Amino acid sequence: MAKRVSHRDSMCGVARPLDAIGDWWSLLIVRDAFDGLRRFGEFQKSLGLAKNILSARLRNLLAHGIMETVPASDGSPYQEYVLTEKGRSLFPLLVALRQWGEDFFFEPDEAHVLLVDRKNGLPVRRLELRAQDGRVVGAEDTMVWLPPASPE
């Protein structure tokens, strides 16, 4: 799980998160958690993965503070797995993944679920990156910049 990171990536804002959610299953677990799943068995049935793998993934998500266990909610003696604030902050990433998937992984006539506004049932807008002044910007319009170190 803990992969070695190259010199160049040791400080990279893209590489670090991948240690937490960079495998196939973790993001699917998080997505299911957004859908309201909370119990070990629910995740296992929904995703169809081996129990030991689910166990390992949940442990990793807990260790990274993306999910946490809570005692119970319906009186049953078991614990439940719920997203933390850090985990809920993955929502835009999940939406980005979903929108990309919808654009490129379905045939034009193939049915698929849509993410819609609960208020009125209309599809949500496309995610857009905007500059401070509100312009929509693409990759060509941006660059990464390392601020100079502060004096001390």
Add this chain to the structure above:
Amino acid sequence: MAKRVSHRDSMCGVARPLDAIGDWWSLLIVRDAFDGLRRFGEFQKSLGLAKNILSARLRNLLAHGIMETVPASDGSPYQEYVLTEKGRSLFPLLVALRQWGEDFFFEPDEAHVLLVDRKNGLPVRRLELRAQDGRVVGAEDTMVWLPPASPE
């Protein structure tokens, strides 16, 4: 690479893309491609991964139409790897990953690169999901909905 997908995920807009970019390295390669890297050796040096793995990952990205090879650009007899339109469409996802990483994987006083507007050097805004009417919506405000099948 090609993982089995459970019944539930066979049509899921989140699971399908993960087959293409759901491993640790692929997204880092794509990020480097956004940064202008094009050559096999450049990727290898930047990421520090084994050559056979890079080879396999590039092959997978090519097979999924995320990158493509172009004959040359500087006269050298080799090919270069560049993002396709599909690959460039990963930009919002990469930004979402980066923003999440910056929020949760750096100490408050730890320096890290910022994504800034080329025009004026100001940091870009945070990615936000908006409904049709322009409201910013979170996970709680949305749901997935499967449109009814069309008659034929």
Add this chain to the structure above:
DNA sequence: TCAGGAGGTTTTAATTTGAAACCATCGTGT
């Protein structure tokens, strides 16, 4: 012509994954 560098592939070992079996705890019925 020979030394290297770029761009890979092959080989082999270590790590990870996955399926199945196993185990522990709780609740229920009898």
Add this chain to the structure above:
DNA sequence: ACACGATGGTTTCAAATTAAAACCTCCTGA
């Protein structure tokens, strides 16, 4: 009290994946 199933895991072991290193090929420059 006891059997039994459901839930929530852990252990075991085989199979697949990954990683490191060695190797190969083509091209270039001295």
